[in-house]
Amino acid sequence: MTDERLIKSADRVKDVGEVFTPKRIVDLMLDQPEISAKVNDLTATFLEPSAGEGAFLTEILTRKMQVALEGSTSVDNYEDRILLGLSSLYGIELMEDNYRMLRHNLYQTFAVNYLRGLKAKGQPEHGKPKVLKSAKTIIFANMVQGNTLTYKNVHDQPIVFSEWASYKQEGRIWVKRTTQTFESIVEGEQTDNGLVVPEDSQLDLFTDFDPDTNEVKSKDSYLQYKPVQIVDVYKEELVDTNKE
Template structure:
């Protein structure tokens, strides 16, 4: 397939916009350390300059396949594929790219879900599709990763989709606080040291409590009820 990796010379110059070809993405994600994380449905991934989602879309495809392999019923698959989706985060600066990113994530999720749910002899559950849209819109931010701000200059906010038994608790944090708890900006850690975006490190424990008190609190709910966005 002929993939377009550059839209214009001006965009390359202004924003460093060069998309990664799919075969390179697949090769990079095939690294054993990455595959371990892909097989862990809750392990988080952040694409900080997401473009149209070259990495996130492929991660979604692979995590959806893992969700299917780990599910013994439609009810469990409905939950697992939303857990997998909720682990993927992206930030992109340009508005048209973010629109494509969100659309690509929604289309990929819908296609795979509608196809794979038939393995259990069931029809697609509309609540799964609606909840998926809410997760994608919350996890894909338009903004400047380096300045931690969104398109309006306000702090980028990300939701943690915390597993509580078979339910989920949505908790919001500023992107800045998430980065600060994982070490000085710009440091690259060893694969073995890479931590989850919302890891309960000692350094983050106190700030976490403080930050949480500043956002509306979402009620704990079933994964398929995320679309209701009910507050406590």
């Protein structure tokens, strides 16, 4: 017998159908050949539409980080690869307490495995702040509190995910961050427009307010994320296309 908690309360089971998946079931599912092959691919994406506290996503992350470690050629390459694996994981969770634990658990899983990997490579076990900060940035971008069925977040705005298009440059992994609404991804309407969509203030970036008419007017330009090394995504550098 284990001490795993499968429910938080009978009311939550009744109201939102909340039941947690036991670790042995998670392992059994991820050990299936077709799933295991994707776990071994650092760029293969996983979306957990009802992520809970991250039972599936933390285990996938642990496995992907091991793949990244085993295939790395240097410490820099290892750090690039573990962030690449992390960037492939997405989650949506309705309940606020679960959502907070989801982000916490993913970050802790990343940090612990990152330090273990450094130790395996004979490196200091404190890690680089920019790697940890970039991991947090990716987690906060890829994990959303909202309703999968309505495609809306807790602010009743469209769920927006970041996509991280990776490429190699001078031996390092770089990414071009763009944003897509969850609904457009499901419907296959990939625009790849690079628009920056903040979770609860979308209007500010896409429109200007005209004080003379008290109306909102469309901007002629929009902001994009600047391509950066994946270890530098924490900077979240933006480029105004009107100035390019």
